[in-house]
């Protein structure tokens with residue numbers, strides 16, 4: 403077990419000596435993001451670790467089948483209202499930008515699934531009616547597969563706030579290993595939390611109008627995060643060439659094209675890693691791994 407100072411935190415991510423972090427993301431679900439993330443990890447000859455940050459629907463374990471070594475609860479502070487003291491003034495409701503508070507029948511109530519644990523409502527309450535309580539919202543699981551540390555996060559059913567779990571997953575990563583992050587799909591807070599601080603982002607898309615649209619949103623987000631990106635086009639032999647034209651016009655490198663192939667779909671549905679089902683992909687992903695700019699520059 404590494405000490406806290408050896409672990410990655412989002413605040414430390416840019417400042418400490420550490421190995422490269424490569425995020426695999428997609429503007430929408432179902433594009434083959436996990437297929438790419440697991441293939442990259444398994445094809446590599448380097449010492450790497452795999453972080454499954456898709457905490458609402460973690461599924462990399464289906465392919466990696468890690469041996470679980472440790473489960474760490476993720477516990478967050480939440481506000482607790484003292485109904486005796488609360489006057490129903492509404493200051494806390496007005497302050498909370500996540501709509502996690504309401505005044506009902508003259509008393510404040512908390513919708514804890516919406517709370518982001520910022521603690522601000524406690525500070526603004528003029529009656530000191532808000533105190534802190536703690537609640538578990540999920541777990542971080544640490545395991546090992548193929549000799550590689552695999553860390554995933556699982557958000558409890560009914561919970562809606564994924565970023566703290568993603569933060570907790572990243573906090574368990576070791577500094578001295580190349581990190582592959584399987585990000586949540588989409589471009590909302592969970593994806594941002596997963597990708598921020600990475601050295602490079604591989605965006606997986608497909609050549610369809612939806613794929614094109616969601617890719618443009620994802621590119622905007624990673625550029626906002628100052629993370630360079632490249633694109634993998636999955637099911638590349640369907641659809642149109644709008645994704646390709648967009649990448650050319652935006653100067654985004656197309657790193658790989660994966661054709662639609664029944665054998666790939668069958669392996670995926672059976673939880674068999676792509677590079678095991680179709681070994682020709684091992685060399686392709688190994689080559690891709692070495693060509694990802696931060697890894698190429700370090701001579702991976």
Ligand code: SF4
Nearest residue numbers: 498517518520521523
């Ligand atoms: S702690 Fe922050 S997010 Fe949670 S209810 Fe209070 S103000 Fe809202």
Ligand code: SF4
Nearest residue numbers: 488489491492494527
């Ligand atoms: S700010 Fe305090 S007193 Fe006012 S509604 Fe909220 S909990 Fe009640």
